[in-house]
Amino acid sequence: MATETARNTTLRSPLGRVRGFGSAKGGTHHWWMQRVTSAALLPLTIWFALSAASLAGASYEETRAWIAHPFNAVLLLASIGLSFHHTAAGMQVIVEDYANEEWAKVAGIYAARAICWLLAIASALAVLRIAVQG
Amino acid sequence: MSIMQDSREATMIGRRTDGTTIRRPLSPHLQVYDMMQLTSALSISGRITGIIWSVGLLVLVWWLVATASGPSAHGTVSWFLSSWLGVLGLVGLTAAAWFHTLNGIRHLAWDAGYGYDIKTTYKSGQAVLIGTAAATVLTWLIAIIAWAS
Numbered sequence: 001m002a003t004e005t006a007r008n009t010t011l012r013s014p015l016g017r018v019r020g021f022g023s024a025k026g027g028t029h030h031w032w033m034q035r036v037t038s039a040a041l042l043p044l045t046i047w048f049a050l051s052a053a054s055l056a057g058a059s060y061e062e063t064r065a066w067i068a069h070p071f072n073a074v075l076l077l078a079s080i081g082l083s084f085h086h087t088a089a090g091m092q093v094i095v096e097d098y099a100n101e102e103w104a105k106v107a108g109i110y111a112a113r114a115i116c117w118l119l120a121i122a123s124a125l126a127v128l129r130i131a132v133q134g
Numbered sequence: 135m136s137i138m139q140d141s142r143e144a145t146m147i148g149r150r151t152d153g154t155t156i157r158r159p160l161s162p163h164l165q166v167y168d169m170m171q172l173t174s175a176l177s178i179s180g181r182i183t184g185i186i187w188s189v190g191l192l193v194l195v196w197w198l199v200a201t202a203s204g205p206s207a208h209g210t211v212s213w214f215l216s217s218w219l220g221v222l223g224l225v226g227l228t229a230a231a232w233f234h235t236l237n238g239i240r241h242l243a244w245d246a247g248y249g250y251d252i253k254t255t256y257k258s259g260q261a262v263l264i265g266t267a268a269a270t271v272l273t274w275l276i277a278i279i280a281w282a283s
Contacts, residue, residue, distance in 0.1 A: 042238075
């Protein structure tokens with residue numbers, strides 16, 4: 001009877017329990033997105049590795065023409081977005097594992113994320129500039 | 135007791151039977167494991183190759199931004215990437231990227247619940263190593279053929 005009362009007097013709503021959001025505000029999302037981006041990056045990586053290899057020794061004009069081609073530009077933009085998302089997620093796990101101080105952990109995660117965002121925007125802009133200019 | 139520098143110290147405090155506190159040692163850590171086993175070596179390699187690939191992404195950013203900004207900047211990247219240091223770095227990056235990719239497939243299989251027994255773990259680990267070598271050679275074969283033509 002006592003345990004029954006204790007179970008029923010929780011301040012947490014049934015909806016809150018079902019959603020499973022504790023103070024972390026998220027459960028498996030970070031882990032799952034790492035897997036989703038890795039699966040998406042698999043074909044993109046094979047495409048880019050083989051394309052980059054076949055660009056060996058290419059001139060400035062040939063390189064620009066390759067990037068400017070709509071098919072390549074679209075896949076490059078997708079690769080950039082997914083790569084930096086995956087990198088930021090991976091860096092976060094590494095920081096979480098090795099930083100003991102809370103301030104260092106938070107600072108490290110956001111620093112990695114900020115760098116990834118800036119680099120992703122810079123590379124995307126570069127691809128778009130080449131694609132638009134031709 | 136002094137101010138804790140490491141949050142893990144909170145788990146290292148025990149009490150003697152008379153009630154006085156005692157600092158207990160941490161549980162056995164890295165030093166008790168044989169890190170030269172294929173399983174442990176490939177495990178940490180997955181993380182290391184991820185870091186190497188992150189650095190490699192910087193080269194991609196440099197290459198794209200330089201190609202967008204003009205012929206002279208592109209010339210500088212091309213010069214560096216075709217120098218012996220650049221080629222050495224790219225070969226290393228290719229190998230690291232293929233390892234991370236193939237080991238990632240292994241991890242996805244584990245996530246799906248397959249390949250957990252010791253025998254399969256070793257076999258898939260060896261497959262990743264052989265695959266990394268084969269894919270790296272293939273990538274550079276394409277590069278050399280493209281460069282020569």
